[in-house]
Amino acid sequence: MKTIGIIPARWGSSRLPGKPLADLCGKPVIQHVYEQCLKARSLARVIVATDDERILNAVVAFGGEAEMTASDHPNGTSRVAEVAARVECDYVINIQGDEPMLDPRVIDQLADVLIHAGEPMATLSVPFASAAEAADPNNVKVVVDQKGRALYFSRSVIPFARCGTPVVSKHIGIYGYRKDFLPVYLRLTETPLAEAESLEQLRALEHGYDIVVAVSAYPDRGVGINTPHDLELARKLMSEKS
Incomplete structure (x- = not known):
C-alpha cells in the first residue's frame, strides 16, 4: 500500500500573506515543513500543492517536488484531491503547510491508523494543556464515540461539563484519506454545520462518512x-533548539 504526503500551500493567507515563503531561521516556512515530512518513514513521496508560482519555484529551488493547482479551491482537501488524482497511490496524508515543527512520527502514526482502521478518513487529537487553550476558538475541539470515531468537531468547548470532568480533546489539523474517498468528498454538497463552524471535515460527517480519531x-x-x-x-523556539 502506497502512502503519499501532500502539503497544500497558498499565498493568500488573510492574517499572514505569503506565509509559506516567510523566512524562518534562514529557510522558508514551507521548506521546514517539507523536510519534516521527508523524515516520515511512511511516505513514499511528498508534494507541495500550490496555486502560486512563487511557492512552486521556491520548492523546486530547495530540491522539493511541487505541483500547480487551480486557484479556486474552497479548502485544503479540495487542493489535495486535485494533486492526488494525478498520482498513483492508495492513501493520502494532508499536512498543514504552517506546521514547521511537526514531528514526523505524527505522520507515521496517522498513516498506520488510516491503513488499519478501514475508515475513509482519519485524524489525530491530543488533550488540551489548559482551560484557556481549550477556550480559544482557533483551537478545534473533537468528541468521539466508544470506537474512536468522531461524533463532532467544534470551535466551541465540547462537551459541556454538567457532571464530572471529561477530557476535552484538541484536534490536530492533519488528515489522512483513502485515495478513492477524495473524489467522493468533492461531490458532497456543502453542509450547514461545516459552513457555520468553517470546518471542512464536518462535511464528511454530515453526509454520514466516518472519521476515525x-x-x-x-x-x-x-x-x-x-x-x-x-x-x-x-x-525564537527554533533558535533556542539550535
Whole structure:
C-alpha cells in the first residue's frame, strides 16, 4: 500500500500573506515543513500543492517536488484531491503547510491508523494543556464515540461539563484519506454545520462518512504559524533548539 504526503500551500493567507515563503531561521516556512515530512518513514513521496508560482519555484529551488493547482479551491482537501488524482497511490496524508515543527512520527502514526482502521478518513487529537487553550476558538475541539470515531468537531468547548470532568480533546489539523474517498468528498454538497463552524471535515460527517480519531502519541508540535506573532515565536523556539 502506497502512502503519499501532500502539503497544500497558498499565498493568500488573510492574517499572514505569503506565509509559506516567510523566512524562518534562514529557510522558508514551507521548506521546514517539507523536510519534516521527508523524515516520515511512511511516505513514499511528498508534494507541495500550490496555486502560486512563487511557492512552486521556491520548492523546486530547495530540491522539493511541487505541483500547480487551480486557484479556486474552497479548502485544503479540495487542493489535495486535485494533486492526488494525478498520482498513483492508495492513501493520502494532508499536512498543514504552517506546521514547521511537526514531528514526523505524527505522520507515521496517522498513516498506520488510516491503513488499519478501514475508515475513509482519519485524524489525530491530543488533550488540551489548559482551560484557556481549550477556550480559544482557533483551537478545534473533537468528541468521539466508544470506537474512536468522531461524533463532532467544534470551535466551541465540547462537551459541556454538567457532571464530572471529561477530557476535552484538541484536534490536530492533519488528515489522512483513502485515495478513492477524495473524489467522493468533492461531490458532497456543502453542509450547514461545516459552513457555520468553517470546518471542512464536518462535511464528511454530515453526509454520514466516518472519521476515525486517534490520540497522538507525540503531542508536542511546536508552533503553528498563523500570524506574525506566531512567526516570531517560531523563530525564537527554533533558535533556542539550535
